[in-house]
Amino acid sequence: MSTDDTIEVVPLGGLGEFGMNIMAIRYRGSIVVVDVGMMFPRDDLLGVDLVVPEFTYLLEHRQEVKAVVLTHGHEDHIGALPYLLRELSIPIYGTPLTLGFARGRLAEHGLLQKAQLNRIGSRQTLEVGSMHLEFLSVTHSIADSLGIAITTPLGTIIHTGDFKFDQTPPDQKPTDYARFTHFAEQGVLALFSDSTNSERPGYTPSESNVRKHLDQIFHTSKGKIIVTCFASSIHRIQIVLELARESGRRVVTVGRSMKDNIGIARELGYLTLPEGVLADAREASRTPNDKLVLLCTGSQGEPLAALTKLALGKHKEFTVAEGDAVIISARSIPGNERRISHLINHFCYRGAAVYDESRWGVHVSGHGSQEELKLMINLTRPRFFVPVHGEFRQLFHHAVLAHETGIPRERILLAETGDIIALTPEKAEIRGKAPVGRRLIDEGGLAELDELVVRDRQHLSEEGVLMAVVAINKSTGRVEGLPEIVSRGHMQEDGGAKILAEAREVVLKTLRECSNEERSDSLVLTELIRTDLKRFMRKRTATHPMIVPVILEI
Structure with missing residues (x-):
C-alpha cells in the first residue's frame, strides 16, 4: 500500500x-x-x-x-x-x-x-x-x-x-x-x-440512423440478403429482424456466436423476436431467395467465419449468386482492412452487391x-x-x-x-x-504461445526454411549417403537447384572437418551445420532462411 x-x-x-x-x-x-x-x-x-x-x-x-x-x-x-x-x-x-x-x-x-x-x-x-x-x-x-x-x-x-x-x-x-x-x-x-x-x-450519428439505410436495401434487393455485424450488436440485430418481418423475409442465423448471443439477449429480454421470422437451415432450403436473410458472423474477414466461407463458395448450406446483397454492418478493426477488402472482391466476383460503411451508411x-x-x-x-x-x-x-x-x-x-x-x-x-x-x-493448439514461437513463424513466412538431412551411423560416426537439402518458401526454382547443390557441398565439407566425436554428438553437429549453412546463404544469396539441420542416427 x-x-x-x-x-x-x-x-x-x-x-x-x-x-x-x-x-x-x-x-x-x-x-x-x-x-x-x-x-x-x-x-x-x-x-x-x-x-x-x-x-x-x-x-x-x-x-x-x-x-x-x-x-x-x-x-x-x-x-x-x-x-x-x-x-x-x-x-x-x-x-x-x-x-x-x-x-x-x-x-x-x-x-x-x-x-x-x-x-x-x-x-x-x-x-x-x-x-x-x-x-x-x-x-x-x-x-x-x-x-x-x-x-x-x-x-x-x-x-x-x-x-x-x-x-x-x-x-x-x-x-x-x-x-x-x-x-x-x-x-x-x-x-x-x-x-x-x-x-x-x-457528432456520431444515432444507431437509429442505420435503420433507414438498411430499410432501403431490404426493399430494393431482388435476391437473398446477407447481413454481417458483430454478434454482440444486439441493437443492430433487432433492426435486421424487424426489417425482415416488414419485408416478408425469413432470417437464418449463420455462425455459432451469432446464435449464442441472440439466445442470451432473447432470454434476458434485450431482444424481441418477431413471430415466425427466424428459420433454420432446413426451412431456408424451401424459402425463395427473395424471401431470405442470412445473419452472419465474420465481419472482420476471419478466415474460418461463416461470411468468408460464403464469399469463397465453401459454405455447406448456402451459396452467393448474382443479384444477392451483402451488407457489412460493422467497422473495420485496424489491421483487418486488407482481409475485408479481399472478402468484398470475392463477393463481387460472384455478382453480389456489397454495401459497407464507406458509402452506404449501413454502420455507425x-x-x-x-x-x-x-x-x-x-x-x-x-x-x-x-x-x-x-x-x-x-x-x-x-x-x-x-x-x-x-x-x-x-x-x-x-x-x-x-x-x-x-x-x-x-x-x-x-x-x-x-x-x-x-x-x-492459440485457441486451437497450445493454450499460450511464447513470443519466440511467433517470431519463428514470422521468420518462416518471410524468409522460408532450409533443411539439411544427414544420416549418421550411431556406432561409427560415419556419414551414410549424401546429405539431402530441402528448401521451402525460400528461393525460385530457376537457379535454386545450383544453390542447393552448393549448400550440399557446404554440409559435406562441415562433416569432413568434424571429428568422430563431434559427428557422434547430434547437438554439436546440428549447431555446426546450422552455422556453416547460415554463413553460406548470407554470402551466396543475401537471404536469412531458417536453417533446420535434421540428424538421423541409424
Missing part, C-alpha cells in the same frame, strides 16, 4: 493500442479492476487467435484485488476474463447482458461454476474498501453499457467506459446526464474518457466524436483529465480537445499502458511503471 494518501490508477492495457482494455484503481489497500479485455491479433502474429494482457501487477497485489467491474459486453472489455480468473478468484460485477456474454466465455473455459458473478445496474452502488462506486448509464453500440464514478475521501474519479451521446437509442435508454452533472457539482477529481473517435469531427460508430467528447468534459468539469482507449494519436488529439474546452495543459496527463498514475487533490503525475505485457493465445 502507498505510504502517502494517493489514488493509484494503472492502465494495464488499452492506452496506445486498440483493445485489451483493463485498468486497476488502487486506494488504501484495495484494488478495483475496470474491464478485462482482449485484443485481436495483427496479421503478422501468425497462428495467434487472440491477445490478452499480462496480469503481473494484479498478481503482485493479489491480496488487494477486491473486485472486477465490467463496463459492457464487447470482447475488448470482457474477452480476457477467463485468463484472469484462472489466476485470481474475485467477484465480477456487470449488467445482465454483459454478464450473459461473459458467462458464455467462462463456460467455454470451464470456469463458470466457480465464477462469482454479481448483477448491477445504472445508479446502483458498490462499496469496495474506502471506494464508493456508482454505475452510470451511457449509450454505446451495445445495450447495457455503463460508466463508473468512484468516490474516495480524496475526490471522485469518473471512467466513461465506451460511450457516445445517442439521443434516440433503440432501447430508449439515453445517457444519464443527470448523474454526470451531479458529480460535476460535487467536484470531479479526474476524468478518464474514451478517445476512440477523437480525430473525427462533429458506438463511440463519441469530437463534439461529444467535449460535451463529456463540460458535463463533468474535471480537475484532471486522462484520455484512454486508443492509439497514442487518438489520446493526443483527445488531450488537444480537452485543452480547447479550458483544461490547463498541466492538468492533462498523456499516459501509456503500464504508467502508474498518482492522483491527489493537488496533483496528477506518473510515478513509475508497472509490469505489463501481452500473452499470445
Whole structure:
C-alpha cells in the first residue's frame, strides 16, 4: 500500500493500442479492476487467435484485488476474463447482458461454476474498501453499457467506459446526464474518457440512423440478403429482424456466436423476436431467395467465419449468386482492412452487391466524436483529465480537445499502458511503471504461445526454411549417403537447384572437418551445420532462411 494518501490508477492495457482494455484503481489497500479485455491479433502474429494482457501487477497485489467491474459486453472489455480468473478468484460485477456474454466465455473455459458473478445496474452502488462506486448509464453500440464514478475521501474519479451521446437509442435508454452533472457539482477529481473517435469531427450519428439505410436495401434487393455485424450488436440485430418481418423475409442465423448471443439477449429480454421470422437451415432450403436473410458472423474477414466461407463458395448450406446483397454492418478493426477488402472482391466476383460503411451508411460508430467528447468534459468539469482507449494519436488529439474546452495543459496527463498514475487533490503525475505485457493465445493448439514461437513463424513466412538431412551411423560416426537439402518458401526454382547443390557441398565439407566425436554428438553437429549453412546463404544469396539441420542416427 502507498505510504502517502494517493489514488493509484494503472492502465494495464488499452492506452496506445486498440483493445485489451483493463485498468486497476488502487486506494488504501484495495484494488478495483475496470474491464478485462482482449485484443485481436495483427496479421503478422501468425497462428495467434487472440491477445490478452499480462496480469503481473494484479498478481503482485493479489491480496488487494477486491473486485472486477465490467463496463459492457464487447470482447475488448470482457474477452480476457477467463485468463484472469484462472489466476485470481474475485467477484465480477456487470449488467445482465454483459454478464450473459461473459458467462458464455467462462463456460467455454470451464470456469463458470466457480465464477462469482454479481448483477448491477445504472445508479446502483458498490462499496469496495474506502471506494464508493456508482454505475452510470451511457449509450454505446451495445445495450447495457455503463460508466463508473468512484468516490474516495480524496475526490471522485469518473471512467466513461465506451460511450457516445445517442439521443434516440433503440432501447430508449439515453445517457444519464443527470448523474454526470451531479458529480460535476460535487467536484470531479479526474476524468478518464474514451478517445476512440477523437480525430473525427462533429457528432456520431444515432444507431437509429442505420435503420433507414438498411430499410432501403431490404426493399430494393431482388435476391437473398446477407447481413454481417458483430454478434454482440444486439441493437443492430433487432433492426435486421424487424426489417425482415416488414419485408416478408425469413432470417437464418449463420455462425455459432451469432446464435449464442441472440439466445442470451432473447432470454434476458434485450431482444424481441418477431413471430415466425427466424428459420433454420432446413426451412431456408424451401424459402425463395427473395424471401431470405442470412445473419452472419465474420465481419472482420476471419478466415474460418461463416461470411468468408460464403464469399469463397465453401459454405455447406448456402451459396452467393448474382443479384444477392451483402451488407457489412460493422467497422473495420485496424489491421483487418486488407482481409475485408479481399472478402468484398470475392463477393463481387460472384455478382453480389456489397454495401459497407464507406458509402452506404449501413454502420455507425458506438463511440463519441469530437463534439461529444467535449460535451463529456463540460458535463463533468474535471480537475484532471486522462484520455484512454486508443492509439497514442487518438489520446493526443483527445488531450488537444480537452485543452480547447479550458483544461490547463498541466492538468492533462498523456499516459501509456503500464504508467502508474498518482492522483491527489493537488496533483496528477506518473510515478513509475508497472509490469505489463501481452500473452499470445492459440485457441486451437497450445493454450499460450511464447513470443519466440511467433517470431519463428514470422521468420518462416518471410524468409522460408532450409533443411539439411544427414544420416549418421550411431556406432561409427560415419556419414551414410549424401546429405539431402530441402528448401521451402525460400528461393525460385530457376537457379535454386545450383544453390542447393552448393549448400550440399557446404554440409559435406562441415562433416569432413568434424571429428568422430563431434559427428557422434547430434547437438554439436546440428549447431555446426546450422552455422556453416547460415554463413553460406548470407554470402551466396543475401537471404536469412531458417536453417533446420535434421540428424538421423541409424
